[in-house]
Amino acid sequence: MDYPIWNVAMGGGVLMAWVAITHVIVSHFAIGGGLIIVVTEALAVKRSDPELRELARRSSLVLILVSTVFGAISGVGIWVVAGLIAPGAISALIHTYVWGWAIEWVFFVLEIVAALVYYTTWDKISKGAHLLVGWLYFIGAYFSLVVINGIITFMLTPGGWLESHAFWDGFFNPTYWPSLVLRTGIVVLMAVAFMLWPAFKAGADRRSDLVRYLGWWMIGGVIVSYAGYRWWEAMLPDTVTALFLGETPTLAGLAATRSFTLWSLTLALVVTVLALLLAPRLARGVTAILLMVGAFGFFGGYERLREGVRKPFLIHSHLFSNGLLVSQIDEINGRGIAAHSGWVAAGDPAPEALGRRIFSAQCSSCHTMDGYQSISKALPTVADMELVAADTPAGTGAVHYLEQCSRCHGEIDYEEMAEMMPTLEEIRDDPDFIRELNLGMITMTVMELRDMGSDYADFEPGKQFDMRQLDRSYMPPFVGTEEEVEALALYLASLDHPEATGAAGGDR
């Protein structure tokens, strides 16, 4: 939170999601592709099957173009974007796991060199040497997953690391092995989804064989993925599973994501059985697209779920996604965020301007102005009050109340609120009064978020926190002095003024 702020209109999280999603799809394909391609080539050599060989060869072109180019660049891209939007957080990860990443780099070098050699030596070296290169490629690629899986899973379930801060306690955390099994299945799903396209180019007499051959790989991938997924769920702490499992999950959206994830896998399975195994002659481009939808949906859903249940942390129970350490809460509440960050302190000392910088430092890692997780849409406005009060046509007031107000006023229903509220005429006569009212509500909410910080002191240190105990479990606490609470509230309330457009801009 003490770094300069890079404000992205679309939201840093959205940008990261784009980079990360494309990277994980490509990188998992690069691993699974490595396995299936080399096994396919080995089978082709064993059976003297030129069509199988061509499948391996054609697929290796896709592999080289996407894995050594797009995969490598987007992998670097994750660091680049993380450094831009959450520097404190990525720094903490890197300082903890630099040797893990360094080891992954060694495997990455092997992977890339082997991929380049593999692709460029078709027809030029002996079959044995070529297969050896292929296997080395797969080993390099898979072991980079083995390493990075430790770091990714650590972020959600740091396990014993929370107490010991020991590298291997965090690396071999409770979800390490299930996640490795799950991702092993996923790499096969990704590879088949891509390799169907080169398989379609085979001669008519062998096309069905190749499609069915890939179908069996897909079945294997689905089984391993499903087993890994269920194991992963079983190994999550109850405090985490309660967020998206059970009759009344804490986060209904994540429960829906879980359903989507499993239904996507079901779709992939059904398409595989029907179109790849039972009727491979009917398999067409649309089949491959359906399979991609299913496979990508499963993978994307799982990643969304994993990220979603980790909120508001980057490293669960240790570091929030805005770079705030749990251990810093009391200190910053005492000294103030401006004393903590020179970037917040620098500039116009007027409360509203200070509030804007506080928003940038603490909130902008998740909230955009008007886009993803829009802060302006989450805040009460005069227009909201008018819509609720007007209730025209009848019933719309209640709907608007439900959508815009009930998150904070859950204990009061629409009718009760309507009785307490000023009338439409009163609102229009004196909108400044409503703005004052809204400022009060915003101040109260920020104060509640600040008070939430003290709840963290009640958690047992060294253990994963039970976020169900918190009212706004998906948000980090606000940290700062009471004056800074007021400054932030003033800034947020100012966004409702028509002339506030300028104030809504970021620092950069």
Add this chain to the structure above:
Amino acid sequence: MNTDLIPALDAAGLPGPPWLFHFLLVFTFFLHLVFMNLTLGGTLMAFVANLRGGGRPADPNAVLAKRLMGVNTYAISLAITTGVAPLLFVQVLYQQFFYSGTILLGWIWFNMLVLLMIGYYAAYLHKKFRGPWLGVSAVTFFGIAMTHVAVHLIHVQPGKWAQFNTSAWTVLGDPTYWPRLLHFVLAAITFAALVAAWWAVRRARAGADVELNTAIARTAWRWSLWSTVLIMVDGFILLGVLPKPVLLGVMRGGLATLGPLTISILFGVGLLMMLARARNPVESPGLVSGTLAALTLTIAVMTVTRHQVRVLYLEPATSQFQATIVPQWGNFILFALLLVAGLATVFWMVRRVLTSPAEGDEAA
């Protein structure tokens, strides 16, 4: 120095002694430079050579361009791959400064990725379709070089962050920006040209297309000579425009800083003499190999000097912070062992490939 805008050190501490990360940063950056030079210098040179070749496939310039872009199939990938390690280690050592520098550049830094992607695919498209793609590749790689020089100069000058926060473009007005950029670009061209000359000499000596390879070797050799002349001039300009405290730091640093700098300058002069000695490099294969080896060594020594200059730039800021050291020796040893094993595997694999040529049904 006012340190208000400098973020705090990472609370997790350094997972090893600073000297180890300084060494790893310099070493891996040198590896990166080797492939980066081939990529950047090779592409820029190929672009010019391609124009001079005028679309005549047998023209030495056209063949030179084709060869350089052929090497780039590997070099671009390896430049990215080897670039990952210094990117990792710079984040460990200089996170406060490096992240701040990149954030102050914002979209420009992010677009480096976009440029890289475009440049890479353009290089592939050039091989398949020709057209304007080589130019696209050259422009994008040059843009990446500009970005890196910008982020470097911003991150080492926290005293100017407030100014860069107002407009990051002001970094283009930094007195060292253009000489530094030119230094890197010219070094890249020299290196790529020498590799091309070395290759052509080997081919010519082996009796393959002697006339063509001799012409290519001569052309590439000339490129090396003139870019080295320019590097020497530019190098002294760069030294002269360094901020006074940094320059004084280099001069008063004793053997540690003056040693590498002096060696670099002597190597530079030596390179000039070697390059000027041969008019037809095919007749002096030993000289060509020696020159290439000397240049590689010069780059290694210059990498040390570059790092020392960074340390001196940042000294007023870094001296305000004391990093906690929480060494993870076991993990470092595991990394070192795997690095040795990994590189050995790569060499073994390449050797096996080179000793297993096959044709027809015997081939994969």
